[in-house]
Amino acid sequence: MTIRGIGLHSGEPSKVRFHPAEGPVRFWLGGLELRPLASLVVDTMRCTVLGQGHLRLMTVEHLLAALYIRGIWEGLVIEVIGPEIPILDGSAQEWLAALQGFPSRGPQLEPVKGTIRVEEGRSSVLAQPAEAFSLTVTILFPHPKIGYQQVQCPPTHLEALASARTFGFLHEVEAMRAQGLIKGAALENALVFSEQGFVNTPRMLHEPVWHKALDFLGDLYLAGRPYRGHFLAHRGSHRLHVELAKLLQT
Numbered sequence: 001m002t003i004r005g006i007g008l009h010s011g012e013p014s015k016v017r018f019h020p021a022e023g024p025v026r027f028w029l030g031g032l033e034l035r036p037l038a039s040l041v042v043d044t045m046r047c048t049v050l051g052q053g054h055l056r057l058m059t060v061e062h063l064l065a066a067l068y069i070r071g072i073w074e075g076l077v078i079e080v081i082g083p084e085i086p087i088l089d090g091s092a093q094e095w096l097a098a099l100q101g102f103p104s105r106g107p108q109l110e111p112v113k114g115t116i117r118v119e120e121g122r123s124s125v126l127a128q129p130a131e132a133f134s135l136t137v138t139i140l141f142p143h144p145k146i147g148y149q150q151v152q153c154p155p156t157h158l159e160a161l162a163s164a165r166t167f168g169f170l171h172e173v174e175a176m177r178a179q180g181l182i183k184g185a186a187l188e189n190a191l192v193f194s195e196q197g198f199v200n201t202p203r204m205l206h207e208p209v210w211h212k213a214l215d216f217l218g219d220l221y222l223a224g225r226p227y228r229g230h231f232l233a234h235r236g237s238h239r240l241h242v243e244l245a246k247l248l249q250t
């Protein structure tokens with residue numbers, strides 16, 4: 001099966017194909033391999049970008065979140081033709097469906113050994129030892145339709161997060177386009193907020209924080225294996241998430 005779409009930031013068309021293969025999950029770009037590891041992240045400004053030598057692959061987070069949710073760490077090669085993973089509908093639901101045929105495979109859950117905290121301004125992410133995996137994500141946006149939002153998994157199932165879309169603000173669109181970003185953004189692939197309300201309709205009550213939790217999972221996948229512990233992200237960013245994934249590995 002080939003999944004086609006355009007990149008959110010590049011606006012370029014790209015194709016993704018999944019192939020069963022022994023060994024750890026990895027990307028395959030024109031015959032060269034790229035592992036989804038925090039140590040290979042080269043940019044986290046608006047999306048998570050992997051790179052090695054001249055290779056670059058943008059916006060890996062939603063596909064990696066789907067791999068995290070499905071528990072797939074081994075047995076898969078992801079062939080990508082194009083500079084960016086397609087944004088599709090802005091969520092991970094299509095990735096989750098496409099991965100259905102692949103079995104969960106990977107190492108045992110590794111316990112988080114001590115408290116790891118990464119902070120920047122009023123943002124922070126944290127990992128703590130715990131008996132089972134759990135995740136709490138909160139956001140705070142000074143917008144009448146967002147404000148403070150929280151999601152906790154469990155009770156919310158990780159799978160339920162998959163349909164939450166990327167979100168953005170109409171007033172930011174022009175500024176980002178001027179920087180050459182979000183060339184592929186459209187109302188079909190994002191939840192967009194106007195100054196006071198919504199430009200399109202949300203899929204669920206707290207879609208922004210559910211999407212932040214999805215982004216967190218995608219970046220946590222870059223730790224290279226699943227962990228058992230309590231994870232917390234308050235006003236998280238790709239930069240902080242990836243930093244936490246790096247520290248987990250050490």
Ligand SMILES: [Zn+2]
Pocket residue numbers: 061062166211215
């Ligand atoms: Zn995202």
